[in-house]
Amino acid sequence: MYKISDLLPNLKKVHHNLPVSKLVEEAVKRGEGVLLENGAFLVHTGKYTGRSPEDKFIVDSETVHDEVWWDNNKPISEKNFLNLLYRMQAYFQNKDVFVFDGYVCADQNFKRPLRVITEYAYQSLFARQLFIREKINEGFSPEITVICAPGFKADPKIDKTNSEAFIIIDLEKKIILIGGTQYSGEIKKSVFSLLNYIMPKMGVFPMHCSANIDDNNNTALFFGLSGTGKTTLSADPDRKLIGDDEHGWSDNGIFNFEGGCYAKCINLSKEKEPQIYNAIKFGTILENVDYSEEDRIPDYTSNYYTENTRAAYPVEYIPNAVIPGIGGHPKQVFFLTADAFGVLPPIAKLTKEQAMFYFISGYTSKLAGTERGITEPKATFSACFGAPFLPLHPYVYAQFLKEKIEKFGTDIYLVNTGWIKGPYGIGERINLNITRAIIKAALCGFLKNAEYEREDVFNLMIPKYCPQVPSEILNPQNCWQDKKAYYEYAIKLKNSFLANASKYNLPVEILK
Structure with a gap:
């Protein structure tokens, strides 16, 4: 002090x-x-x-x-x-x-x-x-x-x-x-x-995730690296936002570490993300957004300064935000990944051991052309979906996750917000409305007791049916025209997961 x-x-x-x-x-x-x-205060942060x-x-x-x-x-x-x-x-x-x-x-x-x-x-x-x-x-x-x-x-x-x-x-x-x-x-x-x-x-599980809640105090958490949809999917007009980025999970439930949001706003539109769009007003700070000097209207489509354009605003700028940011024990947890290889399913239900594995992995992928030297999709891993912010070993946080889901019976889902029908450049990005329908099916409890089939590369359990989602896309190998290419990409990605996991000396049961 x-x-x-x-x-x-x-x-x-x-x-x-x-x-x-x-x-x-x-x-x-x-x-x-x-x-x-629009009333926001715009700054350009220079070199950084x-x-x-x-x-x-x-x-x-x-x-x-x-x-x-x-x-x-x-x-x-x-x-x-x-x-x-x-x-x-x-x-x-x-x-x-x-x-x-x-x-x-x-x-x-x-x-x-x-x-x-x-x-x-x-x-x-x-x-x-x-x-x-x-x-x-x-x-x-x-x-x-x-x-x-x-x-x-x-x-x-x-x-x-x-x-x-x-x-x-x-x-x-x-x-x-x-x-x-x-x-x-x-x-x-x-x-x-x-x-x-x-x-x-203090006995609290710190988490790099967003959180929302329904009218019956049913809480959900969304983990995911940049570009996977964490902020977008948690800002659901049918649910109340607890927070968009940082939370703790105690024996009392979950709570927001913060009182505001720090949303990416590259390609932001009123149609796709109305809550975030309307939160940009007086009191909001915009960082590194391009704008018209003549009429001072921001251009969210421009990456002139950076792709990492940001908007900082109080959580109460989001309609129906929960103040204070507290919720019950989550019934569902979603691990979001934008898989540019196109081999992970749009949704899979994870076992406790798989939950620990994919949590420690913290996977998403970089696209060809986003960085110098990247000519094809590249797997990228960030432990616990937030390695840069972890002072302690990832297994410390994974143990917290295990204890919480055992104690409170939380369902864990892996959700691919990336590509299907092939890798980036061949396949197509999963439509946001399909992802929303998948999340909705999990939140309402439909996927808890749905009929599942086991995928044979990652050993993932995939639902055979999900409302408002074409059944043929639920198992990714079914919608690849070149099945041999599918297995080549899938095995390559699986080996990347195992190589990354080898750094952490994890128990054998988590690696199965």
Whole structure:
């Protein structure tokens, strides 16, 4: 618990918990971005338009050394952490800062006080909209502190960083230092990384997933990497949104870590995603979206700055959002993957062991042409659907999943939102309406006791019938014209899964 003056002495002025209108006013006045016709505040983040994983470090202190999954995390010494903090203190002298005091974790039993200190007004607005806003008592004392200074650049020779940018998490002190990058997602995800360390110690399963709920308190979770439909499918007009990205699962049920959403908005349209589209209004921050300077109308189809265009807004901007973001124990969990090989079924029901395997795998695929050198679909894996944010070994989180589904009888489904009838370039992308129908059939309980057949490469159980879904596409091999090619692609993907799993020394029963 640190005072602002202790961490950053000799400040010029502290702008503390300013309202949205004042923060927007300050951001405009300081030239941080522009107001668009729809009321959103647009910023362009310069060189960094996404997270910078090579610039993220965990402080290697004696207290945490034996706990951290170092295969996945880069260490930095306590001495270098403190040196960077001292240099940031010098940078901030005689400068204005913006401070957001709020919370993370919607469940009162696990709520943690949070302070975010930023150089820019709009990043304070980002924190205000993304985290939990509550009236702050006089005795407020933050457990977690974030200091963000995009204008302060590290010197790799002095600071032992990889570049001018850095995201450094001290798990012991619960302080996060961010510099050299203006991408606001670093604030959100570094706090999530810290919660992935704190929550397991409190008996809570931290999850990189979205969540929604129906009128009968039936909760569902959606895991998936970028581009698999996690945000789109959870923003269901027939259900209430709990949150779009980060949750905890305790013995009481699930709860949102945040108070806002950070949605991708490339190719966003009012017709396909009306809830997200209509949430972009005054108080929303748009990052790296192109726009017409003449009429200040955003162009969501443009990737001029990046494919990773983003909108940050409070969860209450979504109609029927659940406030506070709390739900019961989930009846269904969906693992979403955009399989560009076209060999995974549109939906499969997983055993407990398969659930652990596919959870640890965290699979989706990259498309040909999306990165230099990729000429055909490429399998990509991110443990627990969020490896960059895991300070602990994936098996720690997989054990939590196993315990929860055993205790609460949750059904786990693998859902392919990618390709069928062939790989990318030959087959076709599964229609969003078909995926919605599949999800609906699972949510209403139809798929719980449906008749299943076993697929012979991945050993997956596939329903023989699903309402409003063409039966011929449910088993992918049935709709490939070239059956030999199907098996070649399927076996290649299966071998990629097994090669990835070999890194984790998993029990034999999970690998069957």
